[in-house]
Amino acid sequence: MNNHNPVIRFVLVTFFLYLSASLLSYYIKTSWRPFNNIELLSECLKKDSAQVAVKAPEKAEEKPVVIEKMASKNFNLYLSAKTITDFNADSAHPSMPALMQKLHQLKTTKKGKVRIAYFGDSMIEGDLLTQTIRKLLQGEFGGSGVGFVPVASPVAKFRQTISTGVSEGWQDISFKTPGKPNLYISGHAFYGGASDYVSITDKSVKDSTTLIEKSILFGRCDSTTTINANNHITDIKGPAIFNRQVLSNDASHSLRISGLDNKLPVYGLSFESENGVIVDNFSFRGITGIELNKLDSNMLSAIAQNNHYDLIVFQYGVNMLFRPDDMNFNWYNRAFSPVVKKFKACFPDAEILMVSTADRAFRYEGQLESAHGIDSLVKVQASIAYGTKSSFYNQFATMGGRQSIVNWADSTPSLANKDYVHPNFRGAALLGQYFYEAMMKEYHQYTRTLR
Amino acid sequence: MPIFNTEGFFHQFLYDEKNPLLFNNGFFVFFFTAFLCLYYIFRNKIAVRRYIFCFFSLYFFYKASGAFVGLVIISAIVDFVLSNAIFSTAHQLKKRLLLIVSVMFNLGMLFYFKYTNFFISLSNELFHAGFHPLNILLPVGISFYTFENLSYTIDVYRGELEPARKFSDYLLFLSFFPKLVMGPIVRAHDFVPQINKPYQISDNDFAKGFYLIVSGLFKKLIISDYLTLNYVNYIFDDPARYTGMENLFAVYGYAAVIYCDFSGYSDVAIGIARWLGFTIPTNFLSPYQSSSITEFWRRWHISLSSWLKDYLYIPLGGNRKGSWVTLFFTALFFTSCYFIFSSLLGFAVWLSAVLCLALLVIFILPSVIKRSKGGLSTNFNLMTTMFLGGLWHGASLNFIFWGSLHGVGLGIHKLWMIITGGEDSGVKRSRLYKMLAGIITFHFVCFCWIFFKASDFNTAAAMIHQIGFDWDWKVWSAFFGNYHNIVYMILLVMVMHLIPDNTIDKILLRFKRIPLLVYVLLFFGFVLTYGYFKSAEQVLPIYLQF
Numbered sequence: 001m002n003n004h005n006p007v008i009r010f011v012l013v014t015f016f017l018y019l020s021a022s023l024l025s026y027y028i029k030t031s032w033r034p035f036n037n038i039e040l041l042s043e044c045l046k047k048d049s050a051q052v053a054v055k056a057p058e059k060a061e062e063k064p065v066v067i068e069k070m071a072s073k074n075f076n077l078y079l080s081a082k083t084i085t086d087f088n089a090d091s092a093h094p095s096m097p098a099l100m101q102k103l104h105q106l107k108t109t110k111k112g113k114v115r116i117a118y119f120g121d122s123m124i125e126g127d128l129l130t131q132t133i134r135k136l137l138q139g140e141f142g143g144s145g146v147g148f149v150p151v152a153s154p155v156a157k158f159r160q161t162i163s164t165g166v167s168e169g170w171q172d173i174s175f176k177t178p179g180k181p182n183l184y185i186s187g188h189a190f191y192g193g194a195s196d197y198v199s200i201t202d203k204s205v206k207d208s209t210t211l212i213e214k215s216i217l218f219g220r221c222d223s224t225t226t227i228n229a230n231n232h233i234t235d236i237k238g239p240a241i242f243n244r245q246v247l248s249n250d251a252s253h254s255l256r257i258s259g260l261d262n263k264l265p266v267y268g269l270s271f272e273s274e275n276g277v278i279v280d281n282f283s284f285r286g287i288t289g290i291e292l293n294k295l296d297s298n299m300l301s302a303i304a305q306n307n308h309y310d311l312i313v314f315q316y317g318v319n320m321l322f323r324p325d326d327m328n329f330n331w332y333n334r335a336f337s338p339v340v341k342k343f344k345a346c347f348p349d350a351e352i353l354m355v356s357t358a359d360r361a362f363r364y365e366g367q368l369e370s371a372h373g374i375d376s377l378v379k380v381q382a383s384i385a386y387g388t389k390s391s392f393y394n395q396f397a398t399m400g401g402r403q404s405i406v407n408w409a410d411s412t413p414s415l416a417n418k419d420y421v422h423p424n425f426r427g428a429a430l431l432g433q434y435f436y437e438a439m440m441k442e443y444h445q446y447t448r449t450l451r
Numbered sequence: 452m453p454i455f456n457t458e459g460f461f462h463q464f465l466y467d468e469k470n471p472l473l474f475n476n477g478f479f480v481f482f483f484t485a486f487l488c489l490y491y492i493f494r495n496k497i498a499v500r501r502y503i504f505c506f507f508s509l510y511f512f513y514k515a516s517g518a519f520v521g522l523v524i525i526s527a528i529v530d531f532v533l534s535n536a537i538f539s540t541a542h543q544l545k546k547r548l549l550l551i552v553s554v555m556f557n558l559g560m561l562f563y564f565k566y567t568n569f570f571i572s573l574s575n576e577l578f579h580a581g582f583h584p585l586n587i588l589l590p591v592g593i594s595f596y597t598f599e600n601l602s603y604t605i606d607v608y609r610g611e612l613e614p615a616r617k618f619s620d621y622l623l624f625l626s627f628f629p630k631l632v633m634g635p636i637v638r639a640h641d642f643v644p645q646i647n648k649p650y651q652i653s654d655n656d657f658a659k660g661f662y663l664i665v666s667g668l669f670k671k672l673i674i675s676d677y678l679t680l681n682y683v684n685y686i687f688d689d690p691a692r693y694t695g696m697e698n699l700f701a702v703y704g705y706a707a708v709i710y711c712d713f714s715g716y717s718d719v720a721i722g723i724a725r726w727l728g729f730t731i732p733t734n735f736l737s738p739y740q741s742s743s744i745t746e747f748w749r750r751w752h753i754s755l756s757s758w759l760k761d762y763l764y765i766p767l768g769g770n771r772k773g774s775w776v777t778l779f780f781t782a783l784f785f786t787s788c789y790f791i792f793s794s795l796l797g798f799a800v801w802l803s804a805v806l807c808l809a810l811l812v813i814f815i816l817p818s819v820i821k822r823s824k825g826g827l828s829t830n831f832n833l834m835t836t837m838f839l840g841g842l843w844h845g846a847s848l849n850f851i852f853w854g855s856l857h858g859v860g861l862g863i864h865k866l867w868m869i870i871t872g873g874e875d876s877g878v879k880r881s882r883l884y885k886m887l888a889g890i891i892t893f894h895f896v897c898f899c900w901i902f903f904k905a906s907d908f909n910t911a912a913a914m915i916h917q918i919g920f921d922w923d924w925k926v927w928s929a930f931f932g933n934y935h936n937i938v939y940m941i942l943l944v945m946v947m948h949l950i951p952d953n954t955i956d957k958i959l960l961r962f963k964r965i966p967l968l969v970y971v972l973l974f975f976g977f978v979l980t981y982g983y984f985k986s987a988e989q990v991l992p993i994y995l996q997f
Contacts, residue, residue, distance in 0.1 A: 006657035034982035418684035
C-alpha cells in the first residue's frame, strides 16, 4: 500500500512551525501586530505583566481642561445622561429658565412663538432627530410647520418632512466655498436665475386646514426685484443684510418660487404657524461647528432682529473623531468658545445649549470599540458650555456611553448604521424623544418653582 | 514567563455563541491537526476511521452552533429509518406515504426554524393579525442539510439509490464538517461510496486541495471581509447619504463580496474534502464570465441550481407539463407583480396591468412561436423554481423578489434565443457580441444583488435612485483618494474571472512535484497577509458633498 501522504506531512510540519512561532511570541519582547492577530495561543496564554512593555499612550492628553471652580456650580453634572444641565449645583433650579418661561407663557396663553435653531452635522441631516423634537414640542406647546428649509441639500430627497423639486441652475455658495462669502447661518447662500425654481411642500403638517405662513429668507439686494411665488408676481425688497418676507399665509403647505434675479442671495424658505414652537434644522455635513465663526456678526444681529431665536442648539463633535487614536481635543475649546460667545452676543435673548457628540466606534485590532478619545472630547465640549455659561446635554451618555453605537448598529432592528457613526431613523427618533424628555424635565422643574 | 490560562484553555472546547467555530478560528488549526492525525493513524481500519470522522464532524457542528447539533442527529435518524423503509417496501402507496412523511418532516423543520417569523410578519402586514414574532434562532447549515436529506429520500424513492446500510455512513454524509455551514449541497450517490474507500492522496490531490483551500480562504477572509467591513456595509446601510458613484461601487463591491464569500467557502470545503480523499464537484465556475443569465445559473452555486432542477423544476413538470403548484405560484407571482407596480412603485392601475400583461407575453411567446404546449409550462415552472429558490436564500420578500427577477431574466433570455435562432447563430459567435452580452448579464446580476443585500425595498429603491439621479464625475478623485484599496480589490475579483477555468490545472501539471518548503512558505505568506488585513487600519467612510 502506498503510504506516501503529502497531506499529513504538510499539516504536521505547518502545525509544528505555527505553534512554535506562536509560543515564541510570548517569550520575545518585540511584538508584530499582524502576527499578534493570528497567533494560536491567545486564549490559553497570557503574557507576564512584567513582560508587557509599558507603553505610554502615543498621544496623551496634553493638559486636562482647566475648569474654573465656582461656588454654585458643579462641573461634573455634565456626566448625567438624559439631562440638560447649566451646571447649577442646586438641583431644584431649572436649566434654561428664560426659555422655560417663554414655553410656559406659550402654553398658558397659546400666543406667541418660541423658535429654536438646531445646528449640527450629518447626525441631523434629513431632519433626523429634529423632526422628532419638533413633533413632540409642537404636540405639547402648539405650533406647526417644518420651519427653515434650504433651497437645496444633498439629502433633500430623503427628508421625510418635506418634498422638494429644484432646478439644476442654482449656484450654491457655502462654508466649503473658498473666500469669505456672505452666508446665512445655514452655511449656504443660493443664487438662481430667471429660469430657476424651487418648490417645497411641508409634509410635517398633517391637518390640511392649518394655516401656514410661508416666507422667503434672503440677503441684500440693492434694487427691488420681482419673483414668482406660487404663480403670483411679488416684489422683493432687500434693504438689509438679512430679510424675511412673507409670501403667503393660507392653508396651502407648498411654496414654489421662480423667476429669480441672480444677484439675489436666497437663503431658504420657512414654513411656520402663527403661534407655537418652530424648530429650524441647520445641518451641514462634515463640519465641526467652528465654521460658524465665519459668519458676519452683522448678519447674526440682523437675524436676531428679524427672525428671533429663543434657543440655539449646537450639536457637533463626531467629525473631530476622525482618527481612532486622537486623545486631545483642548484645541476645540479654543476654537469653538468664540463661536458660542459670538452667538451669545448677537442673540442676547436666546439660551445656548451645547449637545455633546454621540458615540462613534473604530476598529482597534479588529475589535469595534468606542473612539478612545471620546470621553475627553465630551469633557472638552462640556467645558465650553461651562466656560461660556451655556447649558449642556450629554448625547454620548444618553445613548448609553461606551460601546452604545456598536450595540445600536448590531441590534435587531438596528438603531444605527454599520459605519458606527450615524444612528439611523429609528435611533435618531429615540434620541429626539430623549432630548424632548430632558427638556420637559426642566420645564416641569420650572413650573414647580412658580408654585 | 507567560502565564497559562487554565479557564481559557478549557473554555476553548465549549461552544461560544460570540465566537462560533469557522475555518479561520485558531481552534480550527488544532481541531484539524488532531483530526487528521487520528484519521491517518486509523486510515486502514475503515469502521474506526468512520466513527472518528463522525465524532469530529458532530463536534465541529457543536462548536459552530451549540445544541443545534441535535437537529442534525435527529434528522439523520429519521431519514435513515424512513429511507430504508421506503427501500424495503414493495407497496407503491406505502412508499409514497413514507416519502410524504419524510418530505413533511424535513420541510417542516426548515419552515419552523427559517420561515415562521417571516410568515408571522407577513400575515401581520397583510391581515393586521397582530401575532408576536417568536424567538427562533436559525440553526447553522439547516438550509443545506435539509436539501441533502430531501434529495436522498427522493432518490431512494425513485429507485435511483440504494440507501446507506450503516447509520454512521448516513450520519457522516449529512454532517461532513467541511461543507456543513455553507455547502456545497452534496448528493448521497456521489458521496456515500467514497466514505469507505482506502485513504490515498496523490501529489496532485494535495496540490489541488492546497490551492482550493488557500485561494478559498483568501477570497473569503481577505477580500470578502475587507470589502464588507470597510465599504459595502457603510453604503448599503444608508444609501441616501452617499453619492451615485459610491452606491454603484457598493453594488460592484457586493457582487465581489457575495461571490468571494460563497465560492470561497465552497472552495475551502471542496479542498479539505480533497485532502481527506473525497471528491466534491465544483460549485462555482467564474460566474461573472457568463454571457447570458442561463449560463450564469450553470456557473453560479452549481450544487444548488442542479438540486433545484432535479428536485423542483422536473417534478413540477419541467419542460413537459405544468402542475397545480405551478399554477399556484404563477398566480402568486403575477399578483405580487401587480402589487409591486401599483403599490410600491405607485404606477397607475392601467400601467400596472399592462406591465403584468407584458410579462405574461414574455412567458407565453416562446411556446406560441414554437407552437408547442409544453413550452408554455417550461417558463412557468422555471419562474416557480426561481421564486422558491429565492426564498431558500432567506426569509424575506427581498429574496423572493430577487429570485423572481432572475426568473424573468431567464424567460427573456429564452425568448431572445428563440427570436435570434439558437446559441451559436451568426453574430453570437463574434467576440464583440460575447463581450457585450457578458457586460449586460453582469449588470443585470448586479442589479438583482441590490435586492438581495438591501435590508428592505426602500433601501434598494434609495440605492437605485442615487445611482440613477445623484451622479457627478467630480466625486471621483475624492472617492478614489479614500477608497483606492476597495477599487483595486473589486478589480482583482473581476480579473480573477477573466482567467480561464483550467489555468490552475495546467500550472499544476507543469510543476509535477513542488517541494514541501514552497507550500509551507505559501501558506505562511497567506496567514501573515490575513493577519495584516485583520489589523489593517480601517477605511473610514467619507461623506461627499457636491
